[in-house]
Amino acid sequence: MPSPKPTNTKPLLTVVDLECIRGDNLLFSGLNFSLYEGQLMQVEGANGSGKTSLLRILAGLSRSSEGQVLWDGEDILKQRAVYFAQVAYLGHTLGVKTDLSPLENLKIALALASIPFDEVAVFRALELTGLAGKEDVPARSLSAGQKQRVALARLLVCPAKLWIMDEPFTALDVSGVSLVRDLLENHLQRGNMAVLTSHQAVEVRGDVVRVNLSDG
C-alpha cells in the first residue's frame, strides 16, 4: 500500500475498505488508499486481479461489494453530479461513435459535460492528438490508435480533475505513447490527478504512487 503523503492538506480521493466480488470470485478486499492533488496512481496486478473492476468502481460505474470511495470526504455515490463533473473515464471501450466524425464526437461530449462549444479549443485538441485533417471523416475509417486519440482529445476538451484510464497505452504507436505521457505529465503538473492501469512500463515523471492488487 502506498503511504499517504502529508504534503497536501487533505486527500481528494480516498478509498476505504474496498471489496470487490465479481460472480463467484473475490477480486480484492480491504483495499485502502488515498490520492492527493498532483499524484498519479498506477494500479498493478496480474490479469484478472481486478484492475478494471477497481477503475470502474472509482469511476462510479460499478458498485463495490463493501467499502466506499470518497471524493473530498463524501461518498461518490451520494454526489454523482458533483463527482462526474470532475472525473473523466477512459475505458476499454472508448465511447467513440464510429458513425460520427471526431468533431461530432467531441461536440456531443461537450454537450454531455455541459461545456460550451469552443471551436478554437476543439481544433487545438484535435491537432495536439494528431488528428488534424481527420476532423470530418467518420471515425469508422480511422485506425484503432486514431480512435484512441479521439478519446484522448475528449479528455483535453473536457477539463477534469481526475483522469481514470484503463490501459491508455494499448493500440498506440511510439508517438502515441509519448503523447499520452506528455498529457499525463502536463495534467499532473497543474495539480490534477490520475489513476491508470498499464501493462507497458511507461515512466511518467511526477509524483507516482503504486498499488498492487495481486498482493492481496
Add this chain to the structure above:
Amino acid sequence: MWQFLHKMASPKYFYDISGKWIPWLGGLTVITLLAGLYYGLVKAPPDYQQGESYRIMFIHVPSAWMSMFIYVLMAMWSGINLIWNIKLADVMTVSSASLGASFTLLALVTGSLWGKPMWGAWWVWDARLTSELILLFLYLGYIALVSAIEDRRTAARAGGVLILVGVVNIPIIHYSVEWWNTLHQGPTVTKFDKPSIHLSMLIPLLIMAVSFKLYYLTVVLMRARTEVLDRERRSAWVRELFGAKPAS
C-alpha cells in the same frame, strides 16, 4: 425497533435467529393447516348452490391472496435494497420469487379445477383468473431476468427495478382486465364474489390464509438461510460454522 432491524440485517444474526424461528413457524404451519383443512373440508356445510365443489375455495382464495401479498412484499424489499443497499433485503426478494410464482400457479390450477364444475370448461377468461395469469407472467419474467444475470448483486438489483415497475403496473393491469372483462361478458356475478359468506365457511378460510402465510414465512426463511450461507461462504463466521462441525 430500528436497532433491532439493523441487527436483523446482519447476515450472521439473521442466520442464527431464523434458525431458531423455523421449527416454531413450521410447527404452527402444520397445526393451522390441519385445523383449516378439518374445518374447511369436514365441518363446514356444503354450499346450497355449488354443493361440495366450493371447498376448493379454501385453497384457491388463500393462494390468490398470497400471490399478490408476496409480490408486494418483494417490491418493498427491493425498494429497501435499492435505497439503503441492504443485502438481506435482496436475499429475501430472490428467495420469495419462486414461492410467489408457485402460489400464483396454485391459484390458477385450483381456479381452473373449480371452473370445470362451475362453467363446464377448464378455462374461462374470467377477470380474476386472467389477472392471475398475468401476475404469473410477471413472476416468471422476474425469475428469468434474475437467472440470466450472472452476478448475484447485480441480478438482485436489476430484478428489484423490474419488481417496482411491476408493482406500479399491477393496479393498472388489474383495472384494465376488470374493465375488459365486464365489457366482453357483461357484469356477471363471478363465483368469487360472495356478497356474504357464512361464518362457518369464513373461519376455515381465514385459518387457511394464516396457515399459508406461516408456510411462506417458514419456507422463505429456510431458502434465505441457504442463500445467506452461499453468499457469505468466504466470511469468517461461515467458515467457523462449518469448520467446527467435523471436529464435534
Add this chain to the structure above:
Amino acid sequence: MLQAFNAMMKRDLLLAFRHRGELANPLLFFFMIVTLFPLGVSPEVVLLRKIAPGVIWIAALLAALFSLESLFRSDFEDGALEQMLLSPQPLSVLVLAKVLAHWLVSGLPMLLLAPLLGLLLAMPERAIAALELTLAIGTPLLSLIGAIGVALTVGLRRGGVLLTLLIMPLYIPVLIFATNAVTAAAAGMPIAGQIYFLASLLVLALTLAPLAIAAALRISVS
C-alpha cells in the same frame, strides 16, 4: 440540461439518418405480421373488420419491441453508454432524449403506415381515425415502457426473448384500451374515456419511466 437533451436527441437522429437503410425494417415487420392474418385466418371482410384493431395493435406492439431492442445496444458496445452514465447531466433526461429520438424514427412511421393496414383489413374510416389517435398516444407509451426492459437486458446475450417476457405483461393495459377504443369507434360509440385513460398512462410513463430506465442502466452497466 435542455442543451444536453437536444444534443443527445440530435446525435441519435443523426446516427439513425446515417443508417437510414435499417429504418424500414421494423415497418416491414409491422406490415408483414398484419398481412399474415388474412392468409392465416380468413380473407372474409366481416371477420377481418372485427379482428382488425387487435391485429394491428398486436403487430404494432411486436414491431415496437423488435425495434426497441437495439435502443442502447450500439452505445453499450462502443462505450458511449458509459460516457452517458458518467455525465453530470441527469441520466433520466438523457435517456428520455434517446427514447424520443427512437420514437421519431420508429413509432412515427408506424403511424403513417397504419391507415394503409386499416384499409387492407377493411376498417371503416372512423375506426382508422381512432386507430391513428390510439397509436399516436400508445406508441410513445410502448417505447417508454419497453425501454425499461431494454435497459435491464442491455448487457445480456440473447436479451431479445427475455425482453419480450419482461415487457409483454406490462403492455396489456395499453393493448386493452387501445383496441377497445378502435372497436368502439367502428361501432360509432364515443371513445373519450379510453383516450383519456391512455393519455393519463402516457403522462405517468413520461414521469416515471425515465427514472426506471436510468436506474436500470446504472445497474446493467456495472
